[in-house]
Amino acid sequence: MRKLAATYIFPGDRPPVKNGLLVCEDDGTIIDLLEREDNWKEEASVEYYSGVMVPGFVNAHCHLELSHLHKKLEAHTGIGAFIGQINQHRKAEPDVVLKAMQLADRLMWAAGIAAVGDISNSNASIPVKQKSKIYYHTFAETFGFHPSRAERAFELAVQVRDECIKSGLPANIVPHSPYSVSEPLFRKIQNEAAKAKSILSIHNQESKAEEQFFKDGTGPIAGHFQHNIGLDLSHWQAGKRNSLDATLEFLPTENTLLLVHNTFTGGDDLKLLQTQRSVDNTFLVLCPGSNLFIENTLPPVQLFRKFNMNICLGTDSLASNSALSVVKEMITLHQYFPEVGLEELVSWACFKGAKALNIAEKFGSFEPGKKPGVNLLTGVQLKNLRLTEHTKVKRLL
Numbered sequence: 341m342r343k344l345a346a347t348y349i350f351p352g353d354r355p356p357v358k359n360g361l362l363v364c365e366d367d368g369t370i371i372d373l374l375e376r377e378d379n380w381k382e383e384a385s386v387e388y389y390s391g392v393m394v395p396g397f398v399n400a401h402c403h404l405e406l407s408h409l410h411k412k413l414e415a416h417t418g419i420g421a422f423i424g425q426i427n428q429h430r431k432a433e434p435d436v437v438l439k440a441m442q443l444a445d446r447l448m449w450a451a452g453i454a455a456v457g458d459i460s461n462s463n464a465s466i467p468v469k470q471k472s473k474i475y476y477h478t479f480a481e482t483f484g485f486h487p488s489r490a491e492r493a494f495e496l497a498v499q500v501r502d503e504c505i506k507s508g509l510p511a512n513i514v515p516h517s518p519y520s521v522s523e524p525l526f527r528k529i530q531n532e533a534a535k536a537k538s539i540l541s542i543h544n545q546e547s548k549a550e551e552q553f554f555k556d557g558t559g560p561i562a563g564h565f566q567h568n569i570g571l572d573l574s575h576w577q578a579g580k581r582n583s584l585d586a587t588l589e590f591l592p593t594e595n596t597l598l599l600v601h602n603t604f605t606g607g608d609d610l611k612l613l614q615t616q617r618s619v620d621n622t623f624l625v626l627c628p629g630s631n632l633f634i635e636n637t638l639p640p641v642q643l644f645r646k647f648n649m650n651i652c653l654g655t656d657s658l659a660s661n662s663a664l665s666v667v668k669e670m671i672t673l674h675q676y677f678p679e680v681g682l683e684e685l686v687s688w689a690c691f692k693g694a695k696a697l698n699i700a701e702k703f704g705s706f707e708p709g710k711k712p713g714v715n716l717l718t719g720v721q722l723k724n725l726r727l728t729e730h731t732k733v734k735r736l737l
């Protein structure tokens with residue numbers, strides 16, 4: 341048994357406990373979370389830490405298989421050029437790709453990440469995930485702009501999903517984005533999702549370019565399709581609905597939905613979302629590090645809070661981020677949105693992410709019987725409970 345005491349313990353799903361004491365089994369299973377009384381006497385069996393103790397983090401959006409692209413791409417290019425750069429640099433020696441994933445997985449574990457929602461377009465990451473101490477839920481992602489690609493694209497995603505499941509890794513099929521999936525491909529994903537009752541994830545309103553492509557069929561996304569991959573756009577019917585509106589009909593309301601990025605999501609989109617879906621099974625995944633890298637902008641976090649949306653956090657890939665660290669994303673958010681308190685940030689980083697990946701019975705909060713992992717945050721301003729640029733995470737369990 342281990343007894344861990346800290347200046348503050350944030351349980352992930354409720355207010356912090358000052359001078360808290362966390363009692364766990366040696367394997368990390370939570371037994372109890374107690375408050376130390378004023379007359380508490382130091383005990384030899386208790387480990388004392390100055391700082392803030394939080395559960396293991398949930399990284400709700402990652403692309404492990406792009407880890408070899410770390411520091412390879414140019415920043416602030418916008419989404420059209422970013423996708424072009426990914427296509428250009430993605431191919432690499434399998435050994436290089438594997439080593440980069442292994443390193444990224446180890447660093448995520450060391451950075452206190454306990455569970456990951458990972459987008460995969462291939463089976464490359466399976467051996468890494470099988471050996472990892474991290475829990476991975478794989479989103480076998482499919483895309484194909486032209487309707488003629490639907491059959492083949494869907495088959496490939498089925499293969500990736502089936503290989504994951506055969507390897508003992510939870511997985512299901514998801515669409516890449518509103519602009520990269522044709523209607524026949526969306527229909528296949530929709531049918532499969534309804535059958536499997538799976539967790540859906542989609543990149544949503546990540547760029548102004550997405551809005552433009554749906555509005556009039558022009559802009560950087562049209563440019564990428566035509567000039568980088570030579571696609572025929574003649575079937576594309578722009579001007580009807582915006583990207584979220586056009587996509588929601590393919591995402592069954594019974595399925596949990598992770599909308600990733602939402603950098604250009606506005607009040608009308610949130611109203612639409614709330615008329616069509618329950619807030620309970622809809623999650624906005626924020627990836628601020630990646631948004632700053634690609635578009636040099638951030639999503640309207642105040643608006644999401646005003647609409648009481650469920651928020652969780654993701655790192656996106658090393659192609660568009662300097663590290664796969666949830667605490668780094670929290671520091672960025674605290675810096676740009678100082679009105680968000682630490683308790684709320686921790687709930688996004690832990691509990692809400694666990695709900696989104698449907699693993700809250702084990703991860704995301706300090707509840708008896710769960711095994712969420714235990715992290716210590718140091719370099720936190722304890723007087724006003726604010727993260728600083730010096731905030732670091734140390735995994736205790």
Ligand SMILES: [Zn+2]
Binds near residue numbers: 401403600656
């Ligand atoms: Zn992504």
